[in-house]
Amino acid sequence: QSFPWCPSSVPLEKAAKGKLQKQICQVVLDHFEKQYTAELGDAWSRVRDVLTSPWCWQHAVLLNRFSPSPGLESSLAGQGYHPAFPAALPYLPAAFRCYSRAAPGRFPAQKHQPGRLKEYYLLNAASLLPVLALEVKDGERVLDLCAAPGGKSVAVLQCACPGYFHCNEYDDLRSRWLEQTIESFIPDPVINLITVSKLDGRQIGDLQPEFYDKVLVDAPCSNDRSWLFSADPQRAVLRLMQRKELSCLQFQLLRSAVEALRPGGSLVYSTCTLSRAENSDVINLILSSCSNVVPVDISGMARGVSQEFTFLSGMQQHELLVLPEKGRAWGPMEENMPEHLSGVKQGCREDQKSRLLGRIF
Known part of the structure; x- marks a missing residue:
């Protein structure tokens, strides 16, 4: 199949398949085949077809409200893009504008230019769901614990203006990437509200206990x-051998995040893997070990x-797992939302307890 907006006259799938199919790492695919067939059942074959076919991947376009571009939205519409998130989300801010289309391909990326803000951010639309679920409000204290490369931090600031926004990234190289992203999208008055750090995320809960709203x-x-x-x-084999250690790190990060959350605050945990051990199992361990969550x-x-994304059925009500499929090739993205109720644990009044629980259910 070919598309009129593709610069090459060669059919996109044929050209890309010959080039990219060879790059698939067979040892990783074999590992995924065994694990995800067991965990996802029949859905895995459809997901596999998308994950191994980069020519059918899609990219959404998140507009930067701090650098509006005349004619950009009409240009996107002319190339088949449409607003990615419907008015069915009542808390979606008017300033939050994201576009997607069913056809594969990627809108031209903008280069980083010091002193000049970019007009849009290209991303997998599923990565916006954790930000939307968090429902950040103006003036709140917000922590993005593992923030690089910065797309979700940028998305948070399209939704609201936090009173204090802490963007943390432990890895030195990724932290520099995060700083560049923030510099590319956020103007000086707002950037003063942002703190970028390179702390070990497992320690932030001890350093700033019960400090953040979100x-x-x-x-x-x-x-x-x-x-x-x-x-x-060889590196892929090593990664697969070390994979089981990730869930331990994820639990430690999540526990630290819970400790950093104020009573009544909200937290979203997300990954870009289908792995049950890194998603549901981590959340279930937190819920069973932290009585205040x-x-x-x-x-x-x-x-x-639901018109934009395909979700795995049978998930718990606090979980979403986005499954990529052709035409909606977003994900994988796992999202979970616990809420910190340490105010209840600390012995708050019965009317306070009801208010907190009422907000959840």
């Missing part, structure tokens, strides 16, 4: 899309965006 944990994970195209088979039903949000 916390996002976009945890380090076995990124299914990138791992499938590992260029070094309760899950939040986000099934309403799932219904509101």
Whole structure:
């Protein structure tokens, strides 16, 4: 199949397949085949077809409200893009504008230019769901615990203006990437509200206990899309051997995030892997080990965006797992939403307890 907006006259699938199919790392694919057939059943074959076919991947365009571009939206519409999130989400801010289309391909990227703001950010639309679920409000204290490369931090600032926004990234190289992203999208008056740090995320809960209204944990994970195209088979084998250690790190990060969350605050945990061990198992361990944390039903949000995304059925009400499929090749993205109720644990009044629980259910 070819598309009129593709610069090459050669059919896109044929050209890309010959070039990219060779890059698939067979040892990773074999590992995923065994694990995800067991965990996803029949859905895995459809997901596999998308993950191993980069020519059918899609990219959404998140507009930067701090650098509006005349004619950009009409240009997007002329190329088949449409607003990605419907009015069915009542809390979606008017300033939040994202466009997507069913056809594969990527809108031209903008280069970083010091002193000049970019007009849009290209991303997998599923990566916006954790930000939307967090429902950040103006003036709130917000922590993005594992913030690089910065797309979700940028998305948060399209939704609201936090009173204090802490963007943390432990890895030195990724932290510099995060700083460049923020510099590319956020103007000086707003950038003064942002603190970028390189702290060990496992320690932030001890350093800033019960400080934040909202916390996002976009945890380090076995990124299914990138791992499938590992260029070094030996490194891929090592990654797979170390994969089981990730869930331990994720639990430690999540526990630290819970400790950093104020009583009544909200937290979203997300990954870009299908792995049950890195998703449901981590959340279930937190819920069973932290009596001051309760899950939040986000099934309403799932219904509101069901035209854009395919979700795995049978998930708990506080979980969403986005499954990529052709025409809606977003994901994988796992999202969970617990809420911190340490005010209840500390012995708050019965009317306070009811108010907190009422907000959840």
